[in-house]
Amino acid sequence: MDIYTLFFLAIAVVIFFRLRSVLGKRTGEERPPFDPYTAREEAETGGDKVVTLPTARARQAADPDDQIGGVVKPGSAVEGALKTLLSADPSFHAREFVDGARLAYEMIVTAFASGDKATLQPLLDEEVYQGFVQAIDERNAAGETVDFTFIGLDKSDIMEAELANQIAQITMRFKSQLISVTKDSDGRVIDGDPTEVTEMTDIWTFARDVSSGDPNWKLVATEAT
Template sequence: MFDIYTIIFLALAVFIFIRLRSVLGQRTGRERPPYDPYSTRDVRAQAGDKVVTLPTRNAETMTRPAEAVQDRWKGIAAEGSPTASGLDAIAAADRSFDAKHFVTGAKAAYEMIVGAFAAGDRKALKGLLSREVYDGFEAAIKDREAKGDTVENKFVSLDTADITGAELRNNTAQVTVRFVSQLISATRDKSGNVIDGSPDKVTEVTDVWTFARDVTARDPNWKLVATEAGQ
């Protein structure tokens, strides 16, 4: 039986699929936007924009029995770790927060954003990213277009998506996720020559992304506020 998390994630996926159906399966591969958003980690999500959607509070959520503290983040974060403490703070401020369902939504957002960046779909990206991250992505797309370069990517698999950090700064929740995916990626110049990557080789790509939202806002949506290539 579908719960509210699954319904909202599916609705978001269908919405983005309609926008990106011509580029589904594409990925950015090793091409990275020339931007280091971790210098502005304390970025507040802009109300009204869309990204990883968590459910709004409802009677069922508010009356759900609390999990035992030692089991709350089992399989997500080690007991007593800084990440677990951060998740505790977020959950205390937002009773609707569920880390496992958040990861499910973050994985969907990862695929959507990577595909939109490869396709140069500014409209889709604008609704999924914070203003600072969007500016970095848009600059990279503009540079690529000016050179006449194109990106050809094929998504093979998304192997892992692990929460590696979480914190609550004032009213802003931030959750960092480490993604490991398998991609086939090639960048071609305007003459069609491969200038980066390979159209035949599968490459493992690691990305570390941070999502954020204002827990006091009525809008339950999260936005991507930071990206970097991981190890």
């Protein structure tokens, strides 16, 4: 080997070890890939915004109470419906569903206020999405804007659940606090008060085909009370 070969070999070795120190190496003990739908930070990065309400991984728990208990009243009709759903979809976990639904709720109301159709589309059933789009387009055509601040959720609970023809539906009640002010094209307030926190109660229904490999739930119905 001549001096030039040794010189370039030495450079290659140095580069290899520097890359190794920066990128690390696989040991077989790495955590599995992070699920971007179970954390707010990933949901806000602008990537795929579909929210997986319960996690998609298969579960080993043999006791249904482990996956449903503590979320609904024991012995209630809702608990029975959730157990039926669990028998068709062993990956379902009630607490994780509620946590995911809370995240989806905030994402949807915030995206609607800002007119962010890209965020809304993967979270909504097509019919619901078109209704939201129509409202956004009418607001834009009128030159109206919305100043929106989501304060937080006071309460969220499962009201109803059912499984019919492999379609699971879960109805949630959300009680939230927010500040929402609509302004006209001249910046004048035409609805809402920037100093007033509004309490909202919304009843939303999410659905999923449990026979599908897609673990994502979508909003299929909304109602404000």
